[in-house]
């Protein structure tokens with residue numbers, strides 16, 4: 001596991017995604033974190049990432065997780081990501097790898113059923129529990145014999161993400177019912193608006209019924225975030241002048 005493929009695919013002078021430090025060694029499989037990033041790139045998908053040995057093992061799940069144990073969701077394994085990526089929410093420039101809007105959709109801890117995750121990876125069956133803000137309970141990732149097409153033409157191992165039958169199994173559509181960021185409470189369209197992304201494209205990944213309600217009642221739309229250098233410039237304040245001098 002290393003970050004070479006992750007770094008090879010990205011131009012860090014252009015995208016604001018993190019380059020990532022050297023993976024930190026952790027002795028025990030305890031308090032391992034997971035994150036799910038909703039990503040409106042060429043196509044909408046959910047990036048499902050599990051911490052292991054200082055990096056985030058990653059799968060792209062086109063339809064997102066389902067709480068229904070009878071529904072198997074395709075999960076294409078992709079390159080390991082740096083742990084710093086877990087805090088990334090914003091815009092990847094359109095011309096770059098993965099160009100589009102990224103939302104931190106869910107996060108929390110994951111617990112592998114078998115502490116030997118390397119063996120589970122090799123076997124192609126990872127059983128685990130999630131303790132997150134949206135997802136909980138037992139899940140399994142099972143590798144299939146199929147291979148999905150990678151976004152750059154290479155083929156990637158195809159896995160299936162399946163909810164195990166337990167108290168957290170449900171028929172409700174969690175992706176549709178809980179479409180907002182756990183970091184900022186924003187929809188994709190609001191992240192694109194705040195961070196200078198393509199709002200039309202981002203909105204395509206938000207639930208249409210919710211967008212229709214927002215358009216019908218514009219007061220329900222969260223105000224734009226203002227922070228740091230994106231703050232509105234006040235023209236009566238002299239640029240570069242000492243504060244309180246004008």
Ligand code: MN
Nearest residue numbers: 039047060098
């Ligand atoms: Mn992605």
